[in-house]
Amino acid sequence: MSEPLRVLITGAAGQIGYALAFRIANGELSPGKKVILHLLEITPALGSLEGVVMELTDCAFPTLQGVVATDKVEVAFKDIDVAFLVGSMPRKEGMDRADLLKANGNIFKVQGEALSNYAKPTVKVLVVGNPANTNALIALTTSSKLSAANFTAMTRLDHNRSLAEIASQLKVTADKVKNVIIWGNHSNTQVPDVSNAVVELDGKTVKVTEKIDEAYLKGDFVSKISLRGGAIIKARGLSSAGSAANAAIDHVKTWIHGTKPGEFVSMAIPVPANQPYGIKTGVVFSFPVTVTNGVIKVVEGLPVSEWLQGKLKATEDELQGERSTAFGALGLA
Numbered sequence: 001m002s003e004p005l006r007v008l009i010t011g012a013a014g015q016i017g018y019a020l021a022f023r024i025a026n027g028e029l030s031p032g033k034k035v036i037l038h039l040l041e042i043t044p045a046l047g048s049l050e051g052v053v054m055e056l057t058d059c060a061f062p063t064l065q066g067v068v069a070t071d072k073v074e075v076a077f078k079d080i081d082v083a084f085l086v087g088s089m090p091r092k093e094g095m096d097r098a099d100l101l102k103a104n105g106n107i108f109k110v111q112g113e114a115l116s117n118y119a120k121p122t123v124k125v126l127v128v129g130n131p132a133n134t135n136a137l138i139a140l141t142t143s144s145k146l147s148a149a150n151f152t153a154m155t156r157l158d159h160n161r162s163l164a165e166i167a168s169q170l171k172v173t174a175d176k177v178k179n180v181i182i183w184g185n186h187s188n189t190q191v192p193d194v195s196n197a198v199v200e201l202d203g204k205t206v207k208v209t210e211k212i213d214e215a216y217l218k219g220d221f222v223s224k225i226s227l228r229g230g231a232i233i234k235a236r237g238l239s240s241a242g243s244a245a246n247a248a249i250d251h252v253k254t255w256i257h258g259t260k261p262g263e264f265v266s267m268a269i270p271v272p273a274n275q276p277y278g279i280k281t282g283v284v285f286s287f288p289v290t291v292t293n294g295v296i297k298v299v300e301g302l303p304v305s306e307w308l309q310g311k312l313k314a315t316e317d318e319l320q321g322e323r324s325t326a327f328g329a330l331g332l333a
C-alpha cells in the first residue's frame with residue numbers, strides 16, 4: 001500500500017484552516033489515498049485546535065490515518081509532503097494586504113527555515129497567508145535546502161472569481177469558462193485578464209472577448225475581481241474563508257494531478273530565470289501555468305497588449321517594493 005500523504009495546515013484553528021481540514025481529511029487532494037494531517041497553531045489556540053481534532057475524529061473519515069496537532073514547528077513540519085501555510089493575521093476593513101507584512105513576515109521567515117530543516121525535499125508549499133506572494137518569497141529565501149520549485153502562492157481564488165464573473169455575465173456555469181489569467185500580485189494591482197479565455201456556448205468554444213464588451217473587461221471586471229476580497233470583508237466583517245479554502249484545494253489538486261490538455265490556471269511562482277513576459281527574477285509573480293507530473297511551467301508567448309504591458313509593470317513594481325520592505329525589516333539579503 002502506498003505511503004499516506006502528510007499534509008500540514010498552519011493556523012488550523014482559524015477560519016480557513018477549519019474549512020480546509022475536513023475536506024483534506026476526507027481525501028479530496030488525492031481520492032482514495034490515506035492522509036495524516038499535521039495541524040500547527042500558536043500555543044494560546046491549542047485548546048481550540050483540540051476541538052478541531054475532536055470533530056475530525058467524529059467524522060470517522062476512512063481516509064484519515066492520523067492527526068498531529070501541535071504548537072511546535074519541528075513536529076508540525078516533519079516529513080510533510082504538502083504545506084498549506086495559512087496561519088497569519090487577516091486584514092480588517094480599510095487595510096491593504098501589504099499592511100500585514102509587519103505582522104506576518106516573521107512567521108514565514110521561521111516557517112521557511114522549518115520547511116528546510118524538517119519537510120521532505122519534494123514538499124509542495126502553498127502560501128495563503130497575506131501578503132501571499134511576498135510571504136512565499138520570504139519562506140523561499142530562508143529555506144536553504146529547498147528550491148524555488150517547492151514554492152507557490154495563491155492567486156487561484158482570484159482566478160476562480162474571474163471564472164465565476166464571466167460565467168455569470170454569459171449565463172453559463174463556471175465550468176464552461178477556461179483560461180482566464182491572474183497576473184502579478186494577490187493585491188489590488190493584480191491583473192485579471194480574459195484576452196485568452198474561452199467559453200463553451202451551445203456546444204461551441206468561443207473567445208470571451210467576442211461575447212463581452214472590451215470596456216467592461218478592462219474596467220469594471222478588473223475592479224470587481226481585484227477588489228473582491230475587500231468587498232467580502234465589508235459584507236461579512238471577516239475575510240473570505242470558504243472560498244479561500246476551496247481555491248487552496250483547487251491549487252494543490254492541480255499541482256498534484258496536473259492541468260487538463262489545452263487548459264491553464266493561475267499560480268504565483270518565483271519568477272523563472274528566463275524572465276517570462278519580461279518580469280524580473282526576485283519576486284513571486286502570478287502567471288498562466290500548466291502542470292505536468294508535478295512540474296509547473298509558465299505558458300509563454302501569449303500576446304501582450306499595450307494595456308496589459310502597463311498593468312504588468314505596475315504589479316511587478318509593487319512586488320519589488322514589498323520585497324525591499326520585507327527584506328529590510330527581516331534582515332534578509
Ligand SMILES: NC(=O)C1=CN([C@@H]2O[C@H](COP(=O)(O)OP(=O)(O)OC[C@H]3O[C@@H](n4cnc5c(N)ncnc54)[C@H](O)[C@@H]3O)[C@@H](O)[C@H]2O)C=CC1
Pocket residue numbers: 010011012013014015016017040041042045086087088089090091107127128129130131132154155157158186239240241244
Ligand atoms: N491568498 C488568498 O487568496 C487569501 C489569503 N487569506 C489570508 O489567509 C490568512 C488566514 O486567514 P484566516 O484563516 O481568515 O485568519 P484567522 O485569524 O481566522 O486564522 C488564522 C490562524 O492562524 C493562527 N496563527 C497565527 N500565527 C501563527 C503561527 N505563527 N503559526 C501557526 N498558526 C498561527 C491563529 O492563531 C489563527 O487561528 C490571512 O493572512 C488572510 O489574509 C485569506 C483569504 C484569501
Ligand SMILES: O=C([O-])CC(=O)C(=O)O
Pocket residue numbers: 090091097130157228229230232233239240244
Ligand atoms: O482580501 C483579503 O484580505 C483576503 C483575501 O486575500 C481575499 O479574499 O482575496
